[in-house]
Amino acid sequence: MDDRQFRTAMGKFATGVTVIATEVEGDIHGMTANAFMSVSLDPKLVVVSIGEKAKILNKIKESKIFTVNILAADQQELSMIFAGQLKEHKEVVFERLDGKPVLAGAVAQVACEVSAEHVEGDHTLFIGRVTDIHLEDKEPLVFYSGKYRSLVAEQPVTI
Numbered sequence: 004m005d006d007r008q009f010r011t012a013m014g015k016f017a018t019g020v021t022v023i024a025t026e027v028e029g030d031i032h033g034m035t036a037n038a039f040m041s042v043s044l045d046p047k048l049v050v051v052s053i054g055e056k057a058k059i060l061n062k063i064k065e066s067k068i069f070t071v072n073i074l075a076a077d078q079q080e081l082s083m084i085f086a087g088q089l090k091e092h093k094e095v096v097f098e099r100l101d102g103k104p105v106l107a108g109a110v111a112q113v114a115c116e117v118s119a120e121h122v123e124g125d126h127t128l129f130i131g132r133v134t135d136i137h138l139e140d141k142e143p144l145v146f147y148s149g150k151y152r153s154l155v156a157e158q159p160v161t162i
């Protein structure tokens with residue numbers, strides 16, 4: 004099986020889009036990620052999967068904290084910024100949740116402390132113990148088959 008076939012298949016799993024953020028000595032670093040999952044309710048745990056070449060990897064190892072910012076439909080540009088897909092550098096202002104850096108306007112901001120890390124193949128799974136959450140009533144950004152999408156409101160069925 005080649006890499007393209009694997010990626011094409013995995014891309015058939017429609018996901019939201021998050022920006023994972025962390026902070027080391029006052030420097031905030033963000034990275035776009037869709038490998039995010041809820042893990043446990045008691046205790047409240049989530050997981051993110053970070054590639055071995057990603058700069059954010061060592062930063063999370065050092066800081067032992069991260070936030071997951073679930074992007075809204077109007078935040079595609081932020082996804083592109085934090086995936087390194089824009090040529091020009093854009094300043095992004097972060098706000099704080101539980102003292103950790105989060106993105107304003109996200110559908111959900113989830114603040115975490117690293118409770119475990121597991122190296123699996125060419126990625127590291129970080130398990131995060133959730134310390135705080137902030138929610139906004141907005142539509143999410145969706146990623147499917149390598150393209151950004153948004154949810155289309157369901158048409159009411161008339162009988």
Ligand code: FAD
Nearest residue numbers: 031032033035036037038053054057058059084085086087
């Ligand atoms: P960089 O490439 O240095 O950072 C990414 C970009 O963010 C750079 O352009 C940088 O300038 C900008 N940036 C960082 N911090 C700031 C800041 N404070 N202010 C302004 N700009 C800043 N990779 C994974 O490992 N796991 C995934 O689950 C994953 N999912 C993805 C989902 C999607 C939809 C996409 C498009 C990409 C995904 N990637 C994922 C790939 C990942 O986003 C890129 O490889 C990314 O460039 C790696 O980031 P980095 O930490 O190496 O840092």
Ligand code: NAD
Nearest residue numbers: 009010011013014015036037038052053054086148149150
């Ligand atoms: P794509 O066709 O490369 O990816 C489709 C799906 O394949 C992704 O949603 C993910 O589930 C999986 N995938 C892709 N690259 C992977 C990797 N290195 N490790 C594990 N799973 C991976 O989609 P695209 O729009 O071309 O993606 C843009 C860029 O972002 C690419 O460079 C891609 O490698 C990267 N990306 C990385 C991950 C990840 O590391 N988990 C996830 C998504 C996208």
